[in-house]
Amino acid sequence: MIWINLSKPMSILQQLQAALGPEIVWTPEQAAQRKSSNWVNTTPLNCLALVLPQNTEDLATALKICHAAKQPVVPHGGLTNVVGSVVTQAHEVAISLERMNQVESVDALNHTAVVQAGVVLQDLQDYLKSHGLFFPLDLGAKGSCMIGGNIATNAGGLQALRYGVTRNLVLGLEAVLADGTVVSSLNSLAKNNAGYDLKQLFIGTEGTLGIITRAVLKLEDRPTSRNTAYLALDSFEAAIEMLNFAKKSFGNALTTFELFWQDYYQLMTSPDGPHRPPLPRDHAYYVLLETAGYSPTFDQELFQDSLEKALVSGLIADACPAQSQQEYEWFWRIREQVDYVFTVHQPVFIFDVSLPISKMEGYIEEIKRDLQKNWPEVKVFTFGHMGDGNLHVYVTCGENDATTRHRVEELVFEPLTKIGGSITAEHGVGLEKKAWLHLSRNPAELALMKTLKAALDPHGILNRGKVFD
Ligand code: FAD
Ligand code: ZN
Numbered sequence: 001m002i003w004i005n006l007s008k009p010m011s012i013l014q015q016l017q018a019a020l021g022p023e024i025v026w027t028p029e030q031a032a033q034r035k036s037s038n039w040v041n042t043t044p045l046n047c048l049a050l051v052l053p054q055n056t057e058d059l060a061t062a063l064k065i066c067h068a069a070k071q072p073v074v075p076h077g078g079l080t081n082v083v084g085s086v087v088t089q090a091h092e093v094a095i096s097l098e099r100m101n102q103v104e105s106v107d108a109l110n111h112t113a114v115v116q117a118g119v120v121l122q123d124l125q126d127y128l129k130s131h132g133l134f135f136p137l138d139l140g141a142k143g144s145c146m147i148g149g150n151i152a153t154n155a156g157g158l159q160a161l162r163y164g165v166t167r168n169l170v171l172g173l174e175a176v177l178a179d180g181t182v183v184s185s186l187n188s189l190a191k192n193n194a195g196y197d198l199k200q201l202f203i204g205t206e207g208t209l210g211i212i213t214r215a216v217l218k219l220e221d222r223p224t225s226r227n228t229a230y231l232a233l234d235s236f237e238a239a240i241e242m243l244n245f246a247k248k249s250f251g252n253a254l255t256t257f258e259l260f261w262q263d264y265y266q267l268m269t270s271p272d273g274p275h276r277p278p279l280p281r282d283h284a285y286y287v288l289l290e291t292a293g294y295s296p297t298f299d300q301e302l303f304q305d306s307l308e309k310a311l312v313s314g315l316i317a318d319a320c321p322a323q324s325q326q327e328y329e330w331f332w333r334i335r336e337q338v339d340y341v342f343t344v345h346q347p348v349f350i351f352d353v354s355l356p357i358s359k360m361e362g363y364i365e366e367i368k369r370d371l372q373k374n375w376p377e378v379k380v381f382t383f384g385h386m387g388d389g390n391l392h393v394y395v396t397c398g399e400n401d402a403t404t405r406h407r408v409e410e411l412v413f414e415p416l417t418k419i420g421g422s423i424t425a426e427h428g429v430g431l432e433k434k435a436w437l438h439l440s441r442n443p444a445e446l447a448l449m450k451t452l453k454a455a456l457d458p459h460g461i462l463n464r465g466k467v468f469d
Helices: 010-022 056-068 121-129 149-153 235-251 263-269 296-312 325-336 340-344 357-374 402-418 436-441 443-456
Strands: 050-053 073-078 093-096 103-105 114-115 170-176 182-185 211-220 225-233 255-262 285-293 319-321 349-355 380-386 390-396
Touching: 010 056, 010 114, 010 182, 010 349, 050 056, 056 073, 056 093, 056 170, 073 443, 103 121, 103 285, 114 149, 121 149, 149 211, 149 225, 170 255, 211 235, 225 235, 225 296, 225 325, 235 285, 235 296, 235 357, 263 285, 263 340, 285 296, 349 402, 357 380, 357 390, 357 402, 390 402, 402 436, 436 443
Parallel strands: 050 093, 073 093
Antiparallel strands: 103 114, 114 211, 170 182, 170 211, 225 285, 225 319, 255 285, 255 380, 349 390, 380 390
16 A cells, blocks of 8 residues: 655655656656766766656646746756756756657658757758758758757858858747647747747757757758868968859858868867878968859869869869868868867866857957967867858867956957847757856846746746756
């Protein structure tokens, strides 16, 4: 016989387990078998309970219980966030969407798919191959990040130049609000101006306004040709001219224009580094250029002709096109293996600033100069999505205390205000950048964000303390 002590109120863990069962609701001890993050911090997950809903109804049930108890919850996707958005504390309930991992349907004629939030981005790409389609979002974390996380962060990535950011790739959404209300807004039309576009509430809001369960995504025909090359350039002006030349030469086929400052390229291709250099290591800048299209012969000829023209006119100093799949992978690894920086230097502060392309060179010079004044030995590695006005800046100055971090952030963020930049282009705010949000958003914008939060999540249970307090 089981005795239930009715005089003692059930704990949140007991309530969740009573409603959903122990398969779906894990204890803190079970949760501690898992990692708290898939990026750098791999300490055990520390939480009050881990909920693994199998469908939207499970999630709605869990949120109803948490809302009634004013219990904070943290939505988890692939845990590749780099700004502390998935940091979970011992008193919080983690909710992972990983079991909602089905591609529900693909509409090849209308180029759409209905996908659950826990589908891993790479798995979706693999799935769509057999349909001759692809979802045009690509980022280094594709093997772990999930569609729900991509949407909640409005991920940018390596092809945003051509296809836009995640916001441009989502047609409709289903989300569960803080109180357990399910809002199914699975629009699949390209144009729909019937009232407010509710999906925007959940795109890029880092799990603070609702938990995404399903999405209607925009698909593209899978390109049948791809041309990739490293370019070497001797000045930043040349990089700008080359970007404009590439836009005119390739039009819509231009998918990627990733710029590396010499410091990043040299680190990744140093003799004891992870990769051989495709081009000599003494140029000021390097570009990883890629086009994708549907006419292999024509596309390849155009690619080669354009690179030759750029060489002859002196726009670029050197070029090295990938000649095989192996070379293609080698080229991309140089760009994507950013965690190598952490194996050589510790600690590293990472930034994903947004700024006008014309201001990039001066901005990087300014922050390097200011950082060097404080830490003569500082190292700054710069690379990123130049075509989207988005740079990644990795700063390592040997120290890791809160004062150092704050000073580094100040030196990196403050110059952005005078050039119309933003403290984050794609990673979001999370915990790490909320102290600086006022640099990129004015008081009226911040007040409206708080009004929305209070309306949708009156007890502030969803990702409490992330983005703003
Ligand atoms: P998580 O890290 O699990 O969560 C991210 C945020 O979304 C958190 O606030 C979380 O609470 C919330 N969330 C997760 N799932 C849901 C849901 N279903 N509903 C509501 N909220 C949810 N980002 C880019 O934009 N471009 C890049 O090029 C890029 N490159 C990266 C490369 C590497 C090597 C790494 C480690 C990260 C990179 N990132 C990049 C950052 C990260 O991968 C993206 O932000 C990604 O979209 C996060 O997805 P995720 O599933 O891992 O989400
Ligand atoms: Zn990026």
